[in-house]
Amino acid sequence: MAIQEIDLDIDLSIGTFNNTIYQDQKLRLEEQGRDADGNVIYVSSGFWESDAILIRDKFASFNGVSAHISSSAGSVYKIYWSTSDDGFQWTEYEDVQEQVAVPKAQAKYAKVRIEITAEKQESTFYTDSFMEKGTYSNPYVESDSGALRLRAKYSLKMDQTAVTSSGAFYQQKVERTKFKKIDQIRVGKG
Template sequence: MAIQEIALDIDLSIGVFKDTIYQAQKLKLRELSQDADGNSIYPANGSWESTPIRIQDKIASFKGVAASVDIAGGAAYKIYWSTSEDGFEWGAYEEISANSAVSKSPAKYAKVKIEIVAEKEYSNFYIDDFKEKGKYNNSFVESDSGSLGLKKTYQLNMERASDTPAGMVLRQKIENTKFKKLDGIRVSKG
């Protein structure tokens, strides 16, 4: 029995994409966003699965499957394949490796699956540099000092209760639920 090598060109533009895209004649992980330095951020992994490929002639068995792949960037990949007699029920995916010699039963259809795993790198993210004083000031937060922090000092608008010969009496009503949160009261001359 003669062994014959069959080359199949696989169209990567059609199939099932999971966190991958086909762009500029290449299968890539889709870009999620960019970090503060302008570097692309990708999902941890993604995959692409081909549509069923009809193999016209019945083949007695597969000795193995080889792949020709050009790699760009630091991602790792694995290629899997599966066969089917009727195009509906598929066998388990098996990894294609350099020394693959897995025998397969006769089949009319084959599918290819490519998994891509992104290279992990550190990224810089900047929320804000807080150079604009007061940008985030509100009732509970302050950013006047060049950093973001919770307010610790609150100034209340006191009500004028009465006038006395030495000055005036001011009053502020504090609810019982908030009274536990006070740790001191300071009165300054107006």
């Protein structure tokens, strides 16, 4: 008996999708969003499972299954398959790449499952762009200029302690624990 290679095209647009989509004739992970640089962020993993494929009418028996796939950078995939005589009870999924040479029993149906895992890459995210004025109302922090920074200038209300015929005396207590250093003190009129 001669062994013949038979191609069986599988339609990836129908089946069960879990965190995957079929777009531009490719099976890919769903997008979660974009990072600060505009790069797409994908879900960490997902799978696609085919509907039952009638194979008994295609060939009588087979020795193995192999797959031809073009893979994009940034993801890892595994292909599994399962068989059934009645379309209800299925064998455990087997890895196509590892089990190619193992003879398979004749079956009427087959299913294919493709699991995709995204490779981890570094991304930049902005937690706040500091564009909304008054978001951070703190006496020691300012963000009204579009950047979060420590406040460098403080205006303190002085307490009037004495009044004389030549003027008034004002004072303000500055606690050493609130400031690391003081560069200068300027007193204004009024």
